Amino acid sequence: MGARLIDGARIAQQLQAQLREQLATRLTPAGIVPGLTVLLVGENPASRIYVRRKIKACGEVGIRSNLIELPDTVAEARLLDEIERLNTDAAVDGILVQLPLPKHISVAKVQHAIRPEKDVDAFHPRNVGALVTGEPALEPCTPLGCLRLLEQESVAIQGRHAVIVGRSNIVGKPMALLLLQRSATVTICHSKTPDLGAITRQGDILVAAVGVPRLIKGSMVKPGAAVLDVGINRLPDGTLCGDVDFAEAREVAGLITPVPGGVGPMTIAMLLHNTVLAALRAHGAAR
Numbered sequence: 001m002g003a004r005l006i007d008g009a010r011i012a013q014q015l016q017a018q019l020r021e022q023l024a025t026r027l028t029p030a031g032i033v034p035g036l037t038v039l040l041v042g043e044n045p046a047s048r049i050y051v052r053r054k055i056k057a058c059g060e061v062g063i064r065s066n067l068i069e070l071p072d073t074v075a076e077a078r079l080l081d082e083i084e085r086l087n088t089d090a091a092v093d094g095i096l097v098q099l100p101l102p103k104h105i106s107v108a109k110v111q112h113a114i115r116p117e118k119d120v121d122a123f124h125p126r127n128v129g130a131l132v133t134g135e136p137a138l139e140p141c142t143p144l145g146c147l148r149l150l151e152q153e154s155v156a157i158q159g160r161h162a163v164i165v166g167r168s169n170i171v172g173k174p175m176a177l178l179l180l181q182r183s184a185t186v187t188i189c190h191s192k193t194p195d196l197g198a199i200t201r202q203g204d205i206l207v208a209a210v211g212v213p214r215l216i217k218g219s220m221v222k223p224g225a226a227v228l229d230v231g232i233n234r235l236p237d238g239t240l241c242g243d244v245d246f247a248e249a250r251e252v253a254g255l256i257t258p259v260p261g262g263v264g265p266m267t268i269a270m271l272l273h274n275t276v277l278a279a280l281r282a283h284g285a286a287r
Contacts, residue, residue: 003227003253008145011152012265016061019272023062027279034279035064036094036120036271037086041079041105042072047098054096057268063275066092076105083113093282094120094275117281120274123169131177138274143175145266146207146228147182153255155205155226158183163203165189165196165216165243171209171230179205196220206253208243218248227256230263 231243
């Protein structure tokens with residue numbers, strides 16, 4: 001019997017419906033209209049697709065969105081000036097700079113430039129530090145989306161062994177911290193981990209976020225595990241696949257996310273969540 005699919009698209013739609021109701025019944029009557037501004041630098045086709053989806057989702061929920069497009073030749077100082085202008089704009093609750101950026105622009109400088117309270121990607125060092133210490137702050141969208149999937153599927157986290165393959169600042173590290181906050185025992189694996197399968201087979205929860213197509217085979221999955229595949233890889237024939245060999249892993253796992261339609265939609269849903277939360281905090285209305 002194959003693993004039960006975790007329908008991230010369906011769960012994301014449910015969460016967005018809850019946000020839409022919250023806006024209609026609580027924020028709008030109070031005169032609060034959350035605003036998100038997205039900065040897109042250059043002509044990266046994938047980035048344009050992602051940004052278009054984010055803007056569309058904002059409209060469906062009731063978040064005011066604004067897209068600022070800049071050429072890939074834009075000076076770093078010009079981009080930083082634009083961010084500072086948005087920092088001081090009271091109508092802007094969330095600022096998102098779509099990655100990747102041209103090589104001449106420092107990603108670190110850009111992430112440091114966004115005020116933490118408007119940093120809906122949660123990449124600012126202050127937000128990262130708050131995640132480490134467990135203080136209230138905006139949390140990274142993709143790891144938070146993974147956590148919500150586990151919660152929605154009633155997957156036990158406390159006391160369970162979670163194995164994360166990937167140590168990026170965007171997914172791997174914050175995912176580990178979020179799971180630690182919920183009392184999981186966490187192991188982080190990476191490219192230098194010997195006998196990777198021996199570690200991944202211990203995971204009651206397995207998160208693959210390493211960017212290698214179909215790296216995780218069925219033999220590397222603990223029977224009955226919850227498998228979250230964060231990877232999105234385009235194969236030479238144009239098809240998409242994750243970091244998990246889906247056909248093999250679904251025969252072993254208890255639950256598994258597909259690619260596409262798993263973690264991806266949740267990332268956008270959590271971006272909307274963070275934008276609404278930032279607006280509530282800006283107006284002193286967050287509970």
